[in-house]
Amino acid sequence: MDDEIEEVQRVSDALEAVDGIADLEERVRARNRVLALQAQRVKGWHAERRDLVLAMRAQDPPVTIRAIAARLEMSAGVVQDIIRGHTGSWKNRAKGAEPSNG
Numbered sequence: 001m002d003d004e005i006e007e008v009q010r011v012s013d014a015l016e017a018v019d020g021i022a023d024l025e026e027r028v029r030a031r032n033r034v035l036a037l038q039a040q041r042v043k044g045w046h047a048e049r050r051d052l053v054l055a056m057r058a059q060d061p062p063v064t065i066r067a068i069a070a071r072l073e074m075s076a077g078v079v080q081d082i083i084r085g086h087t088g089s090w091k092n093r094a095k096g097a098e099p100s101n102g
Helices: 002-019 024-058 065-072 076-084
Strands: none
Touching (some): 002 024, 024 065, 024 076
16 A cells, blocks of 8 residues: 555656646646646556456445445445446436446
8 A cells, every 4th residue: 555655646746746847838748748648548547447346346245336435545426437337427428318237
């Protein structure tokens, strides 16, 4: 857990350093690079998170939504959306559509 906290802190510190770039043009260029790197990882990160949530729910007995949320430090609503297979924003959901069971 300490290694995890250290890694997250290093990422946070690096982002703070980017925000601290004095020259606006340089700062925006650096932020664009960070956003591009993050975009490359998001799909894989979401897939891995979904796999873990579904595996936890598939256990016998299943881990509760609230327990998953607490263990993975996310909201219960996000856990429910993952289980239902929802991946987009609320504005992209069809009106009256039933969520899938993932």
